[in-house]
Amino acid sequence: MNGSDFKSLSEVLEKIRQTNSKLEKISKLGNFLKTLDDESLFAALRLLTSSTHPPWTNVELQVGYSTLTTLLLEISGISKKKFSEIYLKHGDLGDTAEEIIAQGKVIQPLVKEDLSIIKVFNILRKVAEYEGEGSYSFRKNALRELFINASPIEAKYLIKIITGELRIGLSEGLLEEALAYALNMSVSNLREKILLLPDIAEVSKKLRRNPNEEIELELLRPTSFMLAEPMSSAEEIANYFNKEIIAEFKYDGIRAQIHKKGDKVKIFSRRLDEISFYLPEIKSSIVKLKDDFILDSEIISFKQGKPVSFNILQRRLRRKEIDKELLEEIPLRAIVYDVLYYKGKIVYKLPLKERKVILTELDLKDNLELGFYKYVKNSLEISKLFEESLNKGFEGLMIKDPDSPYSPGKRGKAWIKLKKEFDTLDVVIVAAEYGHGKRAGVFSDYTFAVRNGDQLKIIGKAYSGLTDEEIEMMDKLLRSLCIEDLGYKIIVRPKVVLEVAFDSIQESDRHDSGFALRFPRIKRIRWDKSIEEIDTLDRVKEIYSRKRASFA
Helix, strand or coil: CCCCEHHHHHHHHHHHHCCCCHHHHHHHHHHHHHCCCHHHHHHHHHHHCCCCCCHHHCCCCCCCHHHHHHHHHHHHCCCHHHHHHHHHHHCCHHHHHHHHHHCCCCCCCCCCCCCEHHHHHHHHHHHHHCCCCCHHHHHHHHHHHHHHCCCHHHHHHHHHHHHCCCCCCCCHHHHHHHHHHHHCCCHHHHHHHHHHCCCHHHHHHHHHHCCCCCCCCECCECCCCCEEEECCCHHHHHHHHCCCEEEEEECCCEEEEEEEECCEEEEEECCCCECHHHCHHHHHHHHCCCCCEEEEEEEECEECCEECCHHHHHHHHCCCCCCHHHHHHCCCEEEEEEEEEECCEECCCCCHHHHHHHHCCCCCCCCEEECCEEEECCHHHHHHHHHHHHHCCCCEEEEECCCCCCCCCCEEEEEEEEECCCCEEEEEEEEEEECCHHHCCCEEEEEEEEEECCEEEEEEEECCCCCHHHHHHHHHHHHHCEEEECCCEEEECCCCEEEEECCEEEECCCCCCCEEEECCEEEEECCCCCHHHCCEHHHHHHHHHHHHHHCC
């Protein structure tokens, strides 16, 4: 065996799983990655992130638990009853696969092949790409080839990679640290590059070729979005900046990064998915513009002079067909408020006040418009504009430092958001229970968590706020994300992000976070956000302390 074998990778992952030391996890993986050639390193990073393609290609492994279970039953020859017993013992499909394969296989390969990292990656990439008639059979046969050649520990980690459930304490942050260790470079330097090119495997390929290569923006390839920090009052904001600042209306829409190169247009969501298909009227307006550019914008819809709700707006991103009726029902506009690239020049490093001037050169019309902004000097002017924003049906204000560059992927106080309803949290669903009454038999009660370092900590449970249509859709989705069925509830892969409103936060020993939300209610499903963007336990503690102080 050598470092390029999938078994070697699996054994390293098992060692990582068995240690709680962050430094050990980084050194074990980092030392392993050092041994890999360029192609194997690229493939290994793809596997470790459970991705066969860059996020913006919208290509994903379409392999569910039922397909994997069927394969394991066929290859092992064990009964469904025995399979269930083993699964119930472990509560994890990967661990189940390891035990089953260790007991023997009734289907053997004609010629036994050792699995390499590259071979596993290439087969999974073909599985993800295959479409059309016979796709299920193709996927199943391709995966069968992997599993009949797999050792028990390889079967275990094949399952975990395919399902996106490594669950070995190897977070995205630790993976970046391990790669930095392997490449002998600083973590901060590597992360800067990954923020500009949000694909760790592609970044590794470039740096292996040239360790000093500068990674820059590229047209038609998304970069990370700049993010904002919340503040609770106009006074806090004014005191923090203590100078003239830029205020914009905060639109409750879909964040979108618009790329134009010649007559090609691509629009990306904040999760880096390409969403151009869902926005034909925006795309057609962009094509008419001259010059090449990358713009930051918010997609919103107006009805009778008022913006429609976020939930209605998101229907556009869940429809397989965009017909004339839908275009009339939910007409869209792109509000453009920043520019990262223009006329062959990278401009995101320029101060915001200069980028605003560049935006005035764009001849925006049809379904495009320049976002409103105004310079404000004190809390009174901020408050006045905040009220104006609310009266127009918007969420509040974005306050920005006019001297700040655009910092892809970074959340900092160069941008501040001031919202009407401050007490909301972005959380991820980790479990679901059956509802009652008309919701009996439907998973409609959701347990959710916030981030605490590499872990998820439960903060509460909610069942109100969604429409019947959304609940029905969520029931199907959560069943497909199930990783453990406890009868009355299911544990699910943490993927669905909710924005949850609440009255207050209280200390509680009911949840492992040590806190509980009082009267939580679902404000909306955040299809545009990933688990990396949910709120943290520190944020919960901050709100708790602030509220407590206000009543002292």
